Amino acid sequence: MLANPKVTDDSHHLDVSRSDKPEEACGVFGIYCPEGEVAKLAYFGLYALQHRGQESAGIATFDGDRVHSHKDMGLVSQVFKESVLHDELIGHIAVGHNRYSTTGSSHKVNAQPAIVDTRLGKLALAHNGNLVNTVELREHLVDRGCDFLTTTDSEMIALAIADEVDSGKDWLEAAISAFQMCSGAYSLVIGTPIGLMGVRDPNGVRPLVIGQLEGNPVRYVLASETCGLDIIGAEYVREVEPGELVWITESGLVSFHWSPKSEKKLCIFEMIYFSRPDSVTNDETLYTYRMRIGKQLAKESFVDADLVMGVPDSGIPAAIGFSQASGIPYAEGLIKNRYVGRTFIQPTQTMRESGIRMKLNPLKDVLKGKRVIIVDDSIVRGTTSRKIVKALRDAGATEVHMRISSPPVTHPCFYGIDTDNQNQLIAATKSVQAIAEQIGVDSLAYLSQQGMLEATGEDINHFCSACFNGDYPIPIPESVKRSKLILEEVTA
Numbered sequence: 001m002l003a004n005p006k007v008t009d010d011s012h013h014l015d016v017s018r019s020d021k022p023e024e025a026c027g028v029f030g031i032y033c034p035e036g037e038v039a040k041l042a043y044f045g046l047y048a049l050q051h052r053g054q055e056s057a058g059i060a061t062f063d064g065d066r067v068h069s070h071k072d073m074g075l076v077s078q079v080f081k082e083s084v085l086h087d088e089l090i091g092h093i094a095v096g097h098n099r100y101s102t103t104g105s106s107h108k109v110n111a112q113p114a115i116v117d118t119r120l121g122k123l124a125l126a127h128n129g130n131l132v133n134t135v136e137l138r139e140h141l142v143d144r145g146c147d148f149l150t151t152t153d154s155e156m157i158a159l160a161i162a163d164e165v166d167s168g169k170d171w172l173e174a175a176i177s178a179f180q181m182c183s184g185a186y187s188l189v190i191g192t193p194i195g196l197m198g199v200r201d202p203n204g205v206r207p208l209v210i211g212q213l214e215g216n217p218v219r220y221v222l223a224s225e226t227c228g229l230d231i232i233g234a235e236y237v238r239e240v241e242p243g244e245l246v247w248i249t250e251s252g253l254v255s256f257h258w259s260p261k262s263e264k265k266l267c268i269f270e271m272i273y274f275s276r277p278d279s280v281t282n283d284e285t286l287y288t289y290r291m292r293i294g295k296q297l298a299k300e301s302f303v304d305a306d307l308v309m310g311v312p313d314s315g316i317p318a319a320i321g322f323s324q325a326s327g328i329p330y331a332e333g334l335i336k337n338r339y340v341g342r343t344f345i346q347p348t349q350t351m352r353e354s355g356i357r358m359k360l361n362p363l364k365d366v367l368k369g370k371r372v373i374i375v376d377d378s379i380v381r382g383t384t385s386r387k388i389v390k391a392l393r394d395a396g397a398t399e400v401h402m403r404i405s406s407p408p409v410t411h412p413c414f415y416g417i418d419t420d421n422q423n424q425l426i427a428a429t430k431s432v433q434a435i436a437e438q439i440g441v442d443s444l445a446y447l448s449q450q451g452m453l454e455a456t457g458e459d460i461n462h463f464c465s466a467c468f469n470g471d472y473p474i475p476i477p478e479s480v481k482r483s484k485l486i487l488e489e490v491t492a
């Protein structure tokens with residue numbers, strides 16, 4: 001993922017310390033494995049899903065009646081030590097979470113899984129998505145006398161289930177009653193003393209897949225993406241369907257369709273950018289989809305040039321597709337330092353000046369004297385693009401044409417992706433020509449909505465593409481809309 005680069009005074013290195021992309025919304029993982037090191041398997045599952053959230057990580061395990069948990073701020077590799085996984089996180093059921101905060105501020109207390117008490121024992125819940133009816137849900141829970149430890153919608157879901165359990169229901173009845181009070185996007189993995197649950201909201205906005213480990217048939221895995229299965233050698237079984245609850249216990253896996261049938265509305269940004277390119281959807285990797293939208297982009301907005309390059313890493317598959325469809329050679333013109341992650345230790349000003357920073361480094365001898373097409377997956381605020389274009393020109397490119405493998409982002413997301421308020425989205429207020437001038441390119445073109453959706457090979461109505469068209473598939477309360485849809489408020 002590229003991020004808000006700053007060109008230094010003395011070099012063209014780009015600082016990628018802050019994102020200028022929509023931020024991923026969280027990764028969830030669950031495993032039921034009667035004889036196995038579930039904590040270690042959960043650790044590697046979360047490690048593969050790290051791109052979905054880098055703020056905090058957590059694992060909770062169930063060992064009969066007891067729950068053990070460890071969660072903290074930081075990357076998966078920073079949060080867990082071998083001794084914690086081996087000695088503390090014992091049991092046969094594990095629930096894991098990588099967090100990027102979309103509701104609730106950035107504190108350890110908001111790290112997940114959320115753990116709450118019930119009359120049947122504790123439950124641990126990991127959530128990817130965002131509820132849109134938190135005001136009503138919170139009021140209901142306050143009326144019911146629930147106490148909140150955090151400011152997250154995820155804890156509200158956990159408390160709603162606990163409240164239903166405490167009113168006499170079993171785990172399944174309680175969970176289904178709670179989900180009927182929830183509106184919004186949620187893919188959930190929930191651990192209990194007797195079983196593991198996987199749930200998707202009725203529209204399936206966020207992904208969730210089921211895998212199985214070889215051996216004893218009752219060894220199931222749940223993960224946001226198939227890359228979370230691959231890393232531990234689990235076989236992909238299928239997606240959890242929209243509005244489905246799967247319940248995994250010692251008897252195996254049973255499925256419940258708990259909501260009235262609704263149209264599937266998978267977030268199209270999962271296809272374009274969020275999910276890892278090696279994750280599989282509709283029997284193909286997202287790398288293949290991203291190459292295909294690059295080809296479509298070349299058909300829609302060909303321009304003559306000497307080379308095509310992608311913004312590392314997320315723009316590269318579409319750039320290769322663009323090159324294949326246009327016949328213009330593909331080249332790498334920007335090199336990303338792949339050996340750095342997000343750091344919580346801030347460099348000093350002196351260190352910054354001496355160049356200790358995450359870098360995108362232009363290849364001068366590749367770019368010098370060349371007409372360049374640079375492909376990226378999206379433009380949100382435009383700050384990144386402007387600095388990349390400047391760096392390419394400074395490295396000797398004679399023309400810079402930008403092609404974007406998604407349509408202009410004009411609306412914010414309310415379903416768990418951090419895309420800023422509407423007035424911070426450059427395409428919400430500026431024409432394509434005005435954006436081209438602001439970022440300093442010779443030409444700029446975006447992929448059409450039709451092209452983006454048709455390239456999925458699925459029914460084009462099965463996707464949420466609200467951030468490109470404002471057509472929100474799950475109704476958003478006016479008060480919530482007002483928090484982000486500044487322009488509509490102004491023009492209303």
Ligand code: SF4
Pocket residue numbers: 022205267268269270412413414415416417464465466467468
């Ligand atoms: S609004 Fe955009 S980012 Fe949010 S779920 Fe829909 S397509 Fe995805």
